[in-house]
Amino acid sequence: MVLLRVAVLKLQGFIMSDEMNLKAPWLVAVWPGMGHVALSAGYFLMAKLNMHQMAEFSGGGLFDVDFAMIKDGVIQNTHQPRSRLFLWKGQEGKRDIIVFIGEQQPPRGKYAFCENLIDFARDHGVERIFTFAAMATEMHPEQESRIFAAATDTTLLKELDRPEVRILQEGHIGGLNGVLLGVAKDKGMPGICLLGEMPHVFAQVPFPKASLTVLKLFAEMAEIQMDFTELAHQAEEIEHHLGDIVAKLQANLQQSESQEPEEEFKMPEQYEGLSEKDEQKIESLFEQARQDRSKAYELKSELDRLEIFDDYEDRFLDLFSKPQHDGSQS
Template sequence: MRSRSRSQRPAGDESGGSLMADKIKLNKPWLVAVWPGMGHVAISAGYYLMAKLGMHLMAEFQAEELFDVEYVEVKRGLIRTGRLPRSRFFAWIDPKGHHDLVVFIGEAQPPRGKLAFCRRLIEFAKDLGVERVFTFASMATQMHPSHNSRVFGAATDEATLDELKQLELTPLDDGQISGLNGVLLGVAAEAGLPGACLLGEMPHIFAQLPFPKAALAVLEVFSTIAAIPIDLDELAEQAADVERKLGQLLSQVEHAIESHQEAGEEEPPFPTEPDDEGEGETLSLSPDDQRLLDRLFDEAARDRAKAYELKRELDRLGVYNEYEDRFLDLFKKPE
C-alpha cells in the first residue's frame, strides 16, 4: 500500500535551508546520500544509480547561507559570479512494489552548519516515509590498482551490522567517517532510522584520481542489500579501463624511481594524474566534441540509462557546469 501524497511546503530552520517539491507519493522508500569525495567514489555511484534506474528530479534542498562563493568564472574574458553548490533529490519507483529509492546528490559539502544541514535532510526524509538511510564513501588503503576493491561498512544499528557481516563486508571496528557521509548517519541514528555507510577501497597513492572500481564494488553490495537489479556493465568497463591506465602509470613511476636510484639521483615527484586523463580546461569545445555531446544528449533523452556516459564526457571535457541545467532536464518528471 502506497503512502498518501504529501505536498512539501517551503520551511526553514536554524540552517536557513528549505525544500521545494511537487506532490510526492512513495512506497517505503530508502535514502542514499552522496557527495563529492576521494576517488569520486560516492558521487560516481550516485550518478550511476540515477542514470541506470531512470530516476526523476523530485526536490531541491536550498541552504545558500551555508555555502559561499569560492571563485569567479571567466568566459571569453568576462568575469561572472561563481555558482553556489546545489543539492537535489531524485526518486525511483520500484515496479515490484517492494520499496522505492530516493538518491540525494550534493554538489559540495557545506563548510559550516553540517549538523543542521543533516538534521534538515533527515527531517525531510522522515516526512517522505524513508525507512533506511545509506551513504557511500571511499577507503584509501595500500591496495594495488589491479586488486579487487573491498567494501568496508559501518552501521547505525546491530541488525544492519549483522546484515553487512553476512555479506562478508569488512566492518569498521574503530575510527571516524569524516564529512556528511558520517554526520548524516549519526543524525539518522538519533532519529531512529537504520542505516549504513558503504566504503569502497581504493589505492591511497591515487587518492586524487577517479577510481570507478570502488564505486562498482559499493554498488554491487548495495544492489544485493536493496534487492534492486542494476546493470553495472558500463561501470565495470570504465573500471577496467582506469585499472589499465593506472597500472601503466604505476609501472612508469616505478621504472623512473629505479632509474634515478641507479643513477644516484633524487627520486622524481609522483605524478598526480595520467597523461591522457584529467578535466578539460579549455573554454570552448572542438566541433567534434560538440557533435559528440549533442549525440549523447539525444541518446540520453531517448534512454536515460545513457546519461552516465554523457556525464563522463561532460566531466572529461570540463564543461559539466555549463551543461548542468540541460543535463538535469533529462531527469525531470514528465508532465
C-alpha cells in the first residue's frame, strides 16, 4: 500500500530522485497568519540556508477560486494556492531541514490535507515536525517578544524547558499550525509549535521581532548557525515605527479627554501604485537574489514594505526552484 502511494506521489512530481537519502530531517511548516510571523520565519530560513524546491504538494481539490484578477483591463489566468517544499542539505553531519510553504490554508479537508503531509514526511524519514505561529497579546511593540510553545509529548516539553520559553498549559492553536501537530500526534510523529508574541492591535502588520524570537530558538534546537543581523535590523525598524504610532494614539487620547484635539491622528495610508524608482529597485533585488539567495530576504522585506508581496510571490519562490551551488550554505 505504501509503495503504491509513493508511486502516485512520484507521478505528481512530489519526489526528486536525488533527494531520497535525507539525513534525519526536520520539517518546518508555515502558512499565512497574524503578523506574517510564520511566513517571514520560513522565508528567512529558505534564503539564509540557500534552500531549493524539493517538491510541490497537491491540494487534492481542496482549494477553489473565489475571484478573477484584472491587470490593465485584462482578466488574468486563474491561480490556485500552491504548497511547496524546500530543502537544505545539512553540511558536516548536520541534519537536513525541509520547509513547507503554503500560500493558503485549505477551506475544507484540513485533517486530510495534514494526513497527506505527515505521510509524505514519514516517507522521507522526517524525525520531527515544527509549526510556527503568532501569539497575540497586550504587549507594547517595543517590549521583548516572548516565545510560547506546545509539543506532542512530555519528552519534547523537557527540551523546551528553557528560561525564555513559556509552555502553553491549555487552550487551542487555530488553523493548520495546530491541526498538523494534532495529526502528527495521531500518527505517532513528534511535533512542536513555536509561537512568537506580538501586539494584537497590529495583527495585520508584519512583526519580524516575533519571527526572530522563533527562529533563534529553532536554530539553537537544530544546531544551525545563522546570521540574524538583517532580520534583527528589520525588527528594530518596525518596532520603532509601531511604537511611534502607539505614542501618538495615546497622546491624542489624553488630549481628547481634556479638550478637542488640534489634529486628528490617522493611521498610515495603504500603499498605492509603484513608482519607477521602486520598480527599478525591485528588479535589481531580484537580480541580486538570483545570483545569491542569501539576498532574497532583503527582496522580501522590500516587497512587504510596499505591500505587494502577494503579487510577486510565485516569482519570488521561483528563485528557489533549483539547487544553487555557490558555497553559501552553512
